[in-house]
Amino acid sequence: MAEQHWKENPKGFWAVSATPLLWTLLFFLVPMSFVWLYSFGSNVGLTEIEISGTLDNYKRATEWLYVSIFLKSLAVAALVTVICLVVGFPVAMALTFASEKWRPWLLLGIMLPFWTNLLIRTYALMMLLGTQGYANKTLGWLWDGASWLKVFFGMQPLPTWEPVQLLYNNFAVVLGLVYVHLPFMVLPLYSALDRLDKSLIEASLDLGAGHLRTLMKVVMPLAMPGVIAGVMITLIPALGAYLTPDLMGGTDSQMIANVIERQFKRANDWPFGAALSFVLIYAMFILIALQSLRKPRRGEAK
Amino acid sequence: MIALFNRTPRAPLEYTRTLWMRLWVGSVLVFLYAPLLVLMIFSFNDSKRNVVWRGFTTKYYEKALNNDTLVEALVNSLTIAGLATVFSLVLGAMTAVMLWRFKFRLKGIVDGTISLPIIVPEICLGVAMLIFFAWVDWPTDLIWPLNLSAITIAHITFCFPFVTMVVRARLASFNKEEEEAAKDLGASEWQAFRDVLLPHMRPALVAGSLLAFTLSLDDFVITFFTAGPDTITFPVKVYSMVRFSVTPEVNAASTLLIVLTVVLTAIALKIQGTRNLTVSHA
Amino acid sequence: MSKLDLTGSRLGRRSLLQGMGVAAIGITVTGLGACTKEAGETASTGEEAKLNFYNWDTYIGETTLDDFKDAAGISVKMDLFDSNDVLFAKFRAGNPGYDVIVPSNDFVERMIQAGMLAELDHAQIPNLKNVDPGFIDVDYDPGRKFSMPYTWLTLGIGYRKSKVPTPPDSWKVLFDSDEYKGRIAVLSEAGDMFRLHAKYMGKSVNEITPDDIKAIEAMMIKQKPFIKKFHEDDGQDLLLKGDVDLVLEYNGDIAQAMVEDDDIGFVIPKEGSQLNSDNLCIPRDAPHPKNAHAFINYLLDAEAGKKITETILYPTPNAAAKALMPEDYKSNPVIFPPADVLAKCEYAKFNPELQPLYEEAFTRVRAA
Secondary structure, eight states: OOOEEGGGSHHHHHHHHHHHHHHHIIIIIHHHHHHHHHTTEEEETTTEEEEOOOOHHHHHHTSHHHHHHHHHHHHHHHHHHHHHHHHHHHHHHHHHHSOTTTHHHHHHHHHGGGGSOHHHHHHHHHHHHSTTSHHHHHHHHHHHHHHHHHHHTTOOOOOOOOOOOOSSSHHHHHHHHHHHHHHHHHHHHHHHHTTOOHHHHHHHHHTTOOHHHHIIIIIHHHHHHHHHHHHHHHHHHHHTOOHHHHHHOOTTOOOHHHHHHHHHTTTOOHHHHHHHHHHHHHHHHHHHHHHHHHOOOOOOOO | OTTTTOOSOOOTTOGGGSHHHHHHHHHHHHHHHHHHHHHHHHTTBSSSSSSSOOOBOOHHHHHHHHOHHHHHHHHHHHHHHHHHHHHHHHHHHHHHHHHHHEEOTTHHHHHHHHHHHHHSOHHHHHHHHHHHHHHTTOOSOBOTTGGGHHHHHHHHHHHHHHHHHHHHHHHTTOOHHHHHHHHHTTOOHHHHIIIIIHHHHHHHHHHHHHHHHHHHHHOOHHHHHHOOTTOOOHHHHHHTTGGGOOOHHHHHHHHHHHHHHHHHHHHHHHHHHHHHHSSOOO | OOBOOTTOOHHHHHHHHHHTTOHHHHHHHHHHHTTBOOOOOBOTTSSBSEEEEEEOTTOSOSSHHHHHHHHHOOEEEEEEOSOHHHHHHHHTTOOOSOSEEOOBHHHHHHHHHTTOBOOOOGGGOGGGGGBOGGGTSBTTBGGGSSEEEEEEEEEEEEEETTTOOSOOOSTHHHHSOOTTTTSEEEEOOHHHHHHHHHHHTTOOTTOOOHHHHHHHHHHHHHHGGGEEEEESSOHHHHHHHTSOSEEEEEHHHHHHHHHHOTTEEEEOOTTOOEEEEEEEEOBTTOSOHHHHHHHHHHHTSHHHHHHHHHHHOOOOSBHHHHHHSOHHHHTOTTTSOOHHHHTTOEEOOOOTTHHHHHHHHHHHHHHO
16 A cells, blocks of 8 residues: 555644654754854854855865865765674674563663763773773784794794784774664664564575575565665764764864864854755755655565 | 573574574674773772773772762753653654655655754754754753753754654554554554554664664763753763863763663563563564 | 844844744743742852852862852852863853853953953952962953963973983974874864964964965874874873873873873973963853852962862962972972973964964865
8 A cells, every 4th residue: 555645634644743843843943044044154253143145155165175074974984884784784683583581681782882971982992992902902912822822833933013003093983983883773673674574584495595595585675674774874973973083083084073063163163064064964855855755665574 | 692502402593593693793792892891890990080000999989979960960861861762752753654654745855854853963953952042042940850951852853863764664564454454343543553553663662762862861962052050961071071081980880870771671671571571572 | 134143132032933933932931931940048149059160070179169168158050061162152152051161261362252251350359369470461361350260281292201212392293203103192173283383383373374374284284194193182091091102282181190100201392382271250141140259269269279279280370279289299390380481381362363274274184
């Protein structure tokens, strides 16, 4: 059955849509409209902003400097999303197939780390990864062990251990962002997969398809809406991350959110910060609106 | 991974009991918990800062429990997160049903607008909320918990679209024939919703509320810009320490919180039995 | 509506609200008004016995607020902010109800220009006499009309003695040399970075021209490969952890770190440096201005100042409090650098024209 036209069931439609629409209008669109107006304004003095309808802020925001930072951020966010998907999919499967008894514990086990403050968690992660950190100590210990073994068998020892640079570079930013955004991927996947029709998988296995083939041909398509939702709510927040690149990144790890943040804070240039934000918003808005329009109904589990 | 020692033979669908699956989930858990372990260890560190190990002490637990601001900040944060989760869940689920069920004009635009709070950079939304609440002259000297209203409203605004996303993905797998069958059997619109659609949405509601809770609990920027003089939250407390190093008191408080969560969950599962909390009825 | 005036009259705001058809919140807000707190007891100042203090966390003596309550009967509610930037940003929409705030010198200047601060009544702050005279007539607030000094700081180089054999007495090691490549962390604050580079080039921090910014930008891009991290004022932690061996940091932060690790040293380079100072101010429209004056006066008291200094170990401008401190604080050359070194340090004036240029140039440096 296709979607229902709202006029066929106006009572049902308004019952579910009145509150969210009003809320969005009042507590999102009205506040954001101020900032939107600012993006067409210019600073007069320290705190006054004159809404002059100028497009200068947008001109500046679309300069190559900022576009290139945006593209780089997008690449980092996309990489983080892919890693989260690869890492998170089996976890979501495990949640789906876990026994009734263990599932709440597994779910809690995945979520619990994220109820500890992000900053403290990031600091702890940095303690692990630093040049004198535990990760490097463990690696150094393994290295020394290997060196000792070689000597034991009468070979040349390995060269002395040099700590690996695990922190203050783009690798650290990606790792940190994966750490932060993993549940954003696991939860939608799990909710989409839960109660999937297990007879489908059994049938596939009975018909002689291997587990991997079954996974790709049967489970993946069923999980598709979850994958899309997971990608959306991982990619976009990762694009807006500012704390992880600030703390764990190196000298060239700034992301677009850091640049936007600085305009609202130190630079005290709200109109430009607003324009940068809205360039991001326009791009994403168009993407989502288009996807919603052309999307045929799909993923009906049969 | 937890049920590592079950001895019954494995059925083909018990993926959780295959070796590679356990190794994978186990490694993910190690990745997730290693920093937490460091954090807990450093809550016993005899130093004003969280940086180098200087010997064992439990004094920071005592300090954390006696620190009224810290306790107040935690209570505020949990209150806001609880309220924001409940409201986001209701709003998010309604929105998801609206977008999934109905066809209407400008649907693409409504869809895009509803998803916007996910896209807007935090600082931008924070500033927007700051201006908005100053503009409507929202009172800042209310009694607790009304003094948290501005923060809570802002949190609901950016949390509920996440719930919508998750619930919508779940609804995509709904078999509408079930609902129709129920209606054919004489169920009203509301009964069909309650007895057929809602149970189907349950895992997404659980996932969505976990997301909303996590997002709200961790938010700093938007909270900062909507906070009044007496609405300190845990993240605000922590971030304002950065300039002079975060003290192990915060680690101690976090450790206590983790232990408390585990204990409460265990009790809840014991009392209610696993059935109610588990998500599926399969 | 060509101008969006945030401080505009309430009447205008209300009618606009109704015009937009959202009068409902107006009513709700008024309704909520009935739930405001009951006015409590009255303090000796004639105001309700409360004070809203806006500060960094751990930036006060451990018992100071309780001591003040015992002394004056006023209970202080301390709320926290994490940087001058957000403090300023938050006050752009008006004072949300704070009585005393603690901005740094350049932000005192900014906030005075933006009309965010209330003038102080020196008659209510007799402890002003405790302040070192050198801190009274400062460029950023001549005659201390709007601010009282709380602490002061200077930027320099913190280093690990065992890894850096010769004390780094020039900005060259941080800004223009590959001697310690990959072991350096500098500040992420664009303005401070450009001003210190100007010092290295032998200029005053307040005489930077757009051409200088270009030259400094090129120097920064050249030096960038040798720098490990632009840190968020947590350089002392990086140094303690051993992630880097040289950091650009404030003397007070390094002094705190030296208490825990005696392998750490601090130098103010010979080219001179930049001074900073955190100040106590009363924002405009503060609900309890008299209590605020009493509180500021209390913080400038000798005994109270000593307790604060013991906790935060920053240089204090409170001469009477300093006199009460132990010798190893008073004669610590890191906390109180020699006069001839300090003579070459200056306060940075707030410059609204240059600030966006600094930011954009630094964004380019990071993107390079």
